[in-house]
Amino acid sequence: MIFTIEHLSKRFDAKEVLRDISFSFESGKIYGLLGRNGAGKTTLFNCLNGDLKADSGIYTIQDTAGTRTPVPDDIGYVLSTPTVPEFLTGREFLKFFCDIHSGRIKGIRPLDDYFDYIGIDRMDRDKLLKDYSHGMKNKMQMLINIIAQPNLLLLDEPLTSLDVVVAEEMKDVLRSIKSDRITILSTHIMDLALDMCDEIVLLSHGVLEKVDKNNLDNNDFKDKIIAALKEETNV
Numbered sequence: 001m002i003f004t005i006e007h008l009s010k011r012f013d014a015k016e017v018l019r020d021i022s023f024s025f026e027s028g029k030i031y032g033l034l035g036r037n038g039a040g041k042t043t044l045f046n047c048l049n050g051d052l053k054a055d056s057g058i059y060t061i062q063d064t065a066g067t068r069t070p071v072p073d074d075i076g077y078v079l080s081t082p083t084v085p086e087f088l089t090g091r092e093f094l095k096f097f098c099d100i101h102s103g104r105i106k107g108i109r110p111l112d113d114y115f116d117y118i119g120i121d122r123m124d125r126d127k128l129l130k131d132y133s134h135g136m137k138n139k140m141q142m143l144i145n146i147i148a149q150p151n152l153l154l155l156d157e158p159l160t161s162l163d164v165v166v167a168e169e170m171k172d173v174l175r176s177i178k179s180d181r182i183t184i185l186s187t188h189i190m191d192l193a194l195d196m197c198d199e200i201v202l203l204s205h206g207v208l209e210k211v212d213k214n215n216l217d218n219n220d221f222k223d224k225i226i227a228a229l230k231e232e233t234n235v
């Protein structure tokens with residue numbers, strides 16, 4: 001499967017954030033999206049997810065069945081600040097999610113299997129989500145996106161606020177599900193991008209640029225990325 005963006009542009013009043021972006025992403029890979037604060041990473045994700053209307057742009061998914069426009073079920077989006085219905089318990093939320101998507105979730109499992117998989121303790125599963133920690137809410141958000149099995153998984157700074165143990169667990173989860181989908185992960189943490197991602201893509205000056213990491217050791221590669229990002233002026 002290939003997900004292609006063609007001529008995506010987005011401006012807020014006078015500020016041109018995304019400038020005629022054209023780029024293709026391949027299934028089975030985790031892409032690390034690096035960009036400075038305000039470069040437009042969240043704007044890009046919001047446009048791809050349909051939460052924000054782009055000024056122009058065409059998206060297509062190409063697979064064995066042909067080429068088509070993505071539908072909402074193709075896309076999963078994990079926000080940097082997790083949003084969950086705080087008035088439900090973890091179990092109620094998961095049950096509700098599975099019930100409303102039962103027609104299209106493949107191989108639905110008992111709820112406790114999912115909690116085990118994502119590492120939510122038995123004693124926390126029937127607590128209200130409002131009493132979950134930030135990391136636990138983040139895990140729940142990740143979990144529903146894993147259950148939904150989207151073709152395109154967008155992760156906006158997903159690991160930044162997690163403790164080292166949870167972050168390692170989440171990395172393993174993401175690696176274990178990457179083969180069937182395109183994962184795009186935005187991060188400020190270069191070591192995370194180098195550790196996790198098959199491809200590094202810079203968002204700079206409103207355009208996406210793939211950085212070739214072949215033939216460079218990690219230090220050279222980091223220097224190259226920082227040099228490219230330093231060139232970013234306030235667009």
Ligand SMILES: Nc1ncnc2c1ncn2[C@@H]1O[C@H](COP(=O)(O)OP(=O)(O)OP(=O)(O)O)[C@@H](O)[C@H]1O
Nearest residue numbers: 012015017035036037038039040041042043044188
């Ligand atoms: N709704 C909006 N209205 C006006 N300007 C906006 C809006 N959303 C984003 N912007 C502007 O677009 C630019 C890109 O913001 P965005 O949040 O996409 O950057 P980012 O790369 O995700 O930043 P960070 O890494 O700091 O989270 C910023 O200058 C921001 O102020």
